[in-house]
Amino acid sequence: xSLVRPFRARGSLRGAAVLGAGWLAAALAAWALSPFRSLPTxxxxxxxxxxxxxxxxxxxxxxxxxxxxxxxxxxxxxxSLALAYASVVPALRPLAHGVAKLRFLGLTGLVxxxxxxxxxxxxxxxxxxxxxxxxxxxxxxxxxxxxxPRAEIDQMRVLGASDARVAWEVIVxxxxxxxxxxxxxxxxxxxxxxxxxxGISRSDGGIGALILNQNKHFHxxxxxxxxxxxxxxxxxxxxxxxxxxxxxxxxxxAAMDDADATxxxxxxxxxxxxxxxxxxxxx
Amino acid sequence: MNTAQNTPKSAKARCSVESExxxxxxxxxxRRVSLTLGAKxxxxxxxxxxxxxxxxxxxxxxxxxxxxxxxxxxxxxxxxLAGLDAPDSGEVLGPGGKPVLxxxxxxxxxDYPLLRHRTVKENLTLAGRIAGLxxxxxxxxxxxxxxxxxxxxxxxxxxxxxSGGERQRVAIAQQVVAPRRxxxxxxxxxxxxxxxxxxxxxxVTRVAHQHQLNTVVxxxxxxxxxxxxxxxxxxxxxxxxxARVVDTYDLVDMGIAWKGGEGRACExxxxxxxxxxRDVS
Ligand SMILES: Nc1ncnc2c1ncn2[C@@H]1O[C@H](COP(=O)(O)OP(=O)(O)OP(=O)(O)O)[C@@H](O)[C@H]1O
Ligand SMILES: [Mg+2]
Numbered sequence: 150x151s152l153v154r155p156f157r158a159r160g161s162l163r164g165a166a167v168l169g170a171g172w173l174a175a176a177l178a179a180w181a182l183s184p185f186r187s188l189p190t191x192x193x194x195x196x197x198x199x200x201x202x203x204x205x206x207x208x209x210x211x212x213x214x215x216x217x218x219x220x221x222x223x224x225x226x227x228x229s230l231a232l233a234y235a236s237v238v239p240a241l242r243p244l245a246h247g248v249a250k251l252r253f254l255g256l257t258g259l260v261x262x263x264x265x266x267x268x269x270x271x272x273x274x275x276x277x278x279x280x281x282x283x284x285x286x287x288x289x290x291x292x293x294x295x296x297x298p299r300a301e302i303d304q305m306r307v308l309g310a311s312d313a314r315v316a317w318e319v320i321v322x323x324x325x326x327x328x329x330x331x332x333x334x335x336x337x338x339x340x341x342x343x344x345x346x347x348g349i350s351r352s353d354g355g356i357g358a359l360i361l362n363q364n365k366h367f368h369x370x371x372x373x374x375x376x377x378x379x380x381x382x383x384x385x386x387x388x389x390x391x392x393x394x395x396x397x398x399x400x401x402x403a404a405m406d407d408a409d410a411t412x413x414x415x416x417x418x419x420x421x422x423x424x425x426x427x428x429x430x431x432x
Numbered sequence: 433m434n435t436a437q438n439t440p441k442s443a444k445a446r447c448s449v450e451s452e453x454x455x456x457x458x459x460x461x462x463r464r465v466s467l468t469l470g471a472k473x474x475x476x477x478x479x480x481x482x483x484x485x486x487x488x489x490x491x492x493x494x495x496x497x498x499x500x501x502x503x504x505x506x507x508x509x510x511x512x513l514a515g516l517d518a519p520d521s522g523e524v525l526g527p528g529g530k531p532v533l534x535x536x537x538x539x540x541x542x543d544y545p546l547l548r549h550r551t552v553k554e555n556l557t558l559a560g561r562i563a564g565l566x567x568x569x570x571x572x573x574x575x576x577x578x579x580x581x582x583x584x585x586x587x588x589x590x591x592x593x594x595s596g597g598e599r600q601r602v603a604i605a606q607q608v609v610a611p612r613r614x615x616x617x618x619x620x621x622x623x624x625x626x627x628x629x630x631x632x633x634x635x636v637t638r639v640a641h642q643h644q645l646n647t648v649v650x651x652x653x654x655x656x657x658x659x660x661x662x663x664x665x666x667x668x669x670x671x672x673x674x675a676r677v678v679d680t681y682d683l684v685d686m687g688i689a690w691k692g693g694e695g696r697a698c699e700x701x702x703x704x705x706x707x708x709x710r711d712v713s
Contacts, residue, residue: 300545303516307539307607310562318558322549400549400590 189370198374207359207375211382214347214356217271218339218386221278225339226332229283233290234320245291252284256342260349270353274346282339289331293324326398333390340383457484457527459494459647460513460614465522466674467508474505475512476674477522482647484527485663485684492690493646495637497658499705500668501713505675506651507542509668510616513649514539526614527645538612542619544603546591552602553578553587556609563610570609577605580635582628597624601632608639615639617650621657629657637661655705659683660693665705669712678712681705 152168181191189197201207236245256277263280267273297319305315347357356379363371395402460482467475485492500506511517513524514537526532546555553574560570578584581601591599604620620632640648652658658665662683669678681701683689688697 298545300541300543301547303511303539304541304545304603305547306516307514307537308559308562309536309610314562318547323547325549398549400592403590403593 187369189373193370194373194377197368197370198377201359201371201374205359205371206354207378210354210356210359211378213354214343215382215386217274217278217347217355218336218343221275221282221339222332222336224275224279225282225286225335228279229286229290230328232287233294234316236291236294237316237320245287248284249288249291250284251280252288254284256281256346269350273350274353277346277349278339278342281342282335285338286331286335289334290324290328293327293331294320297324326394326401329390329394329397333387333394336386336390337383340379340386344379458482458525458529459484459527459645460496460532460649461525461529462513463523463525465509465512465519465524467505467512467517467519468674469508473674474508475519476671476676478509478668478676479522480666480677480680482649482664484645485689486644487690491641491644493640493643493648494664495640495648495650495662496664496666497662498649498651498666498668499653499655499658499709500651500675501670501709504668504670506668507618509675510539510618510649510651513537513614514616532614536612537614537616538607538610539616540600540604540607540618540620544596544600546599546603546606548591551588551590552583552594555591555602555606559606559609565610573609577609580638581605581631597628600624601628604632604635608635611643611646612639613643613645613647615646615648617648617652619651619653621650621652621654633657633661655702655709656693659688659698659702659705663689667705667708667712679708 177191180188198207232245232248235241259277259280260273263276264273267276301319301323302315305319310318343355344357344360347353347355348361351358351361356375360372360375363375458481462478462480464477464479465475466473466477480496482494482496485494498506498509508517512519513532515524515532516539524532546552547558550558556574556577557570560573563570565573574587575584578587581604583598583601583605586594586598586602591602594602600620600623604617607615617636620636621629624632636648636650640646650658650662664683665679665681666677667679667681668675683701686697686701688695688701691698693702
């Protein structure tokens with residue numbers, strides 16, 4: 150096994166964790182040693198975080214923001230999947246593809262019309278986020294649906310399955326892993342838009358509003374502390390999506406294990422190396 | 433086209449011959465089926481007819497093998513028989529001269545697709561559910577078939593964890609969970625080791641002879657397997673205007689059907705087929 154030559158090793162989970170920790174330590178060291186004056190020190194950031202958490206209501210703001218993304222994501226998933234799955238019916242196909250095109254509108258110009266339509270506040274933010282995420286998720290899922298191999302549909306048809314069952318097994322269940330992956334990407338995108346959207350109406354609070362308030366007072370350490378919290382919560386949400394995917398689609402884990410077990414490239418050499426590395430238990 | 437001494441009636445004559453029908457009821461009647469894909473003419477007035485085989489001592493279904501060079505249009509022909517694609521012209525009739533119904537014909541595809549989010553066993557029970565079996569019946573049927581193709585130990589695996597040959601056997605088993613009057617198999621024998629080949633051959637024969645009116649059409653390159661199990665062999669040859677049935681071999685007439693491919697007559701036929709195969713490639 151080699152850590153520097155490409156394609157050879159599929160590392161173990163522990164190996165990956167060690168590598169990741171090493172790089173993280175390097176990044177923190179680079180930060181601590183950085184010559185840029187504008188960067189607050191790690192200690193400053195940590196104490197800013199403590200202040201924000203105990204006095205600044207950081208926990209509550211994080212909750213507000215998480216609730217906003219959860220509501221928006223639920224709406225997005227509902228609307229997008231309905232549109233994308235409906236695209237298997239020729240008459241409804243233009244709908245999904247039309248909505249997908251709207252992603253080129255961007256959000257900024259929509260703030261005013263959406264404010265008029267929703268009356269502002271929480272509903273405005275939900276509407277903006279849902280719109281933004283839906284246009285992208287529809288694109289992704291409509292594509293996944295389009296790419297379902299003809300053979301899988303034919304196989305179900307020759308078993309005598311009704312159109313509804315074909316749609317359920319092949320289109321909905323059969324693509325669930327990829328769809329969840331698209332939702333996961335979409336969540337990441339929504340999360341990255343959220344501070345911007347929350348800045349639009351600051352009175353409702355949320356992380357975005359918190360950042361803008363700290364910006365106003367040039368509290369740089371606080372801004373970094375909030376950013377750190379945003380990053381961590383975002384990663385937790387992302388991880389949760391990954392867990393959901395593994396639970397709902399156990400075959401993805403099976404396929405992963407499989408990939409671990411079978412060296413795909415340069416198999417002769419990899420096999421020879423793995424005999425040296427690994428105990429002979431898997432067969 | 434070379435008409436060797438052992439060659440039976442020419443394709444044209446075969447189409448117009450009606451005497452065949454007199455010997456038994458027609459179970460599959462393919463009438464002048466043509467297909468064009470893009471600018472390419474793939475099938476050119478393909479005709480053949482399979483009749484109900486009757487034996488006094490046994491329930492006998494029909495097994496026909498279709499031989500033909502790669503790219504001749506065998507897969508396309510099976511898709512038309514399955515009702516998945518419509519031909520440009522011509523028609524496919526089942527028993528009693530009625531059109532073959534889509535979703536009543538089983539087909540095992542060349543690349544053995546399975547639902548990848550379902551385990552091996554679930555792929556089989558799902559087929560049972562679609563066929564209307566109750567939970568217990570489909571469970572038992574799935575176990576029975578898994579035993580038949582010797583994959584009991586893989587019941588809880590996902591298709592991605594199977595070898596090509598294992599996947600192939602599951603795909604075949606899946607199509608025979610429910611009884612099929614017409615079952616189409618696209619190269620079911622390729623890529624199997626000798627033991628698995630025997631299993632699959634046995635499974636196919638068993639399915640075919642479960643009912644008088646069962647008909648199995650097998651596309652294969654394996655001449656020996658074809659001689660061993662079929663009662664009719666069709667040779668699909670490439671023509672300038674697409675493929676057509678160039679030879680039809682009636683193994684019942686020749687007295688070598690249901691003999692498991694043993695004996696000198698079977699050997700002789702296999703050699704003839706191999707030569708003819710080269711002629712039409
Ligand atoms: N979508 C398509 N458009 C145009 N031509 C096609 C298309 N699909 C198949 N063909 C052509 O039709 C012919 C018949 O294809 P088919 O898959 O039926 O061959 P086959 O006899 O099953 O071959 P093999 O033994 O290799 O599986 C081939 O020459 C192929 O190139
Ligand atoms: Mg083929």
